[in-house]
Structure formats: C-alpha cells, structure tokens
Amino acid sequence: MSVDQDTVRRIARLARIAVREEELAPLAGELNTILDWVEQLSAIDTRGVEPMTSAVAMDMKMREDKVVWGNLQKEVTRNAPGGEDGFFVVPKVVE
Numbered sequence: 001m002s003v004d005q006d007t008v009r010r011i012a013r014l015a016r017i018a019v020r021e022e023e024l025a026p027l028a029g030e031l032n033t034i035l036d037w038v039e040q041l042s043a044i045d046t047r048g049v050e051p052m053t054s055a056v057a058m059d060m061k062m063r064e065d066k067v068v069w070g071n072l073q074k075e076v077t078r079n080a081p082g083g084e085d086g087f088f089v090v091p092k093v094v095e
Helices: 005-014 021-042 073-077
Strands: none
Touching: 005 021
C-alpha cells in the first residue's frame, strides 16, 4: 500500500490536524515507511504464539465481583447540568 500527498491531506482533514503544503511530501514518506514495516510484520508466521498482555509473564489479579454500594442514581446525577427521570440529559450531537 502506498500513501500519496492527497491521502495525507485527507487523513489530516479527517483528524482535524493542520498540515502545511510543504509538509505533505515528508509525511507521505514517513507513512509509507511505517506501512512497509507493518507489511514486513504481517509476513511473520505467528501460529502457535500465545497472545500477550504484557512483555513480562504475570498473572492477572482477580477479586470477587460483589456490589458494595447500590442505588446511587440520585447522588451520581446530582451535579449533572441536566437530568430527566434519573438520567443525564445532553445536547444532540448527531443529526
């Protein structure tokens, strides 16, 4: 996969990042280098390799899942700028 300057411009617009025209070519080169590296990684056979959560082997600490407090709806929504029937009220952001 290759990234050109138009693609960099589109990515910058979608990410709402200001990129000057003279920065487009170097950014395209950097992105192409990263994508080439990822392509090299995808060529590695990882069958039989267990997924890791950390570079160091460790056991996950578990605790009993029990409710210690309950029915705090009024306390949680007390400082909300708007509420209705115990729920937060927020302005609509998606049309």
